Amino acid sequence: MITQRALVLALTAAMAGCAATPLQVPQAATILVTRNAPPPECDFRGEVRGSQGNFWTAEFTSDEDLVVGARNKMRDAAYQLGANYVQIELEKQSHNTTDDSLGGTYSSVIIGNAYACPRAASAVVVE
Numbered sequence: 268m269i270t271q272r273a274l275v276l277a278l279t280a281a282m283a284g285c286a287a288t289p290l291q292v293p294q295a296a297t298i299l300v301t302r303n304a305p306p307p308e309c310d311f312r313g314e315v316r317g318s319q320g321n322f323w324t325a326e327f328t329s330d331e332d333l334v335v336g337a338r339n340k341m342r343d344a345a346y347q348l349g350a351n352y353v354q355i356e357l358e359k360q361s362h363n364t365t366d367d368s369l370g371g372t373y374s375s376v377i378i379g380n381a382y383a384c385p386r387a388a389s390a391v392v393v394e
Contacts, residue, residue, distance in 0.1 A: 295342040315350075337377045
């Protein structure tokens with residue numbers, strides 16, 4: 268019985284690596300994340316970053332979930348700074364290159380600058 272319980276716990280832990288990291292603060296979902304510069308009336312709050320994935324969970328997590336999880340962590344960090352707009356400065360996905368059997372992306376890192384914008388300005392993306 269102990270062996271079955273240990274197997275179930277191990278499988279549960281492994282499966283936890285399969286999904287995107289969820290937002291810790293639901294309100295952070297409203298933060299605009301873009302490559303575009305913020306409107307001029309926005310106030311810089313700080314640099315934020317988000318990351319997800321590692322070599323060990325790569326086989327169990329889709330490339331999309333790695334990017335979504337990294338963005339969710341970045342949105343949470345921006346929310347903590349009182350920001351509602353993030354301009355992406357760097358977005359990097361690490362890939363397995365030494366072993367073709369391992370497949371695609373194994374981690375995603377996104378770095379950006381967080382801004383507090385008037386609500387009307389944060390809804391407008393400046394090209």
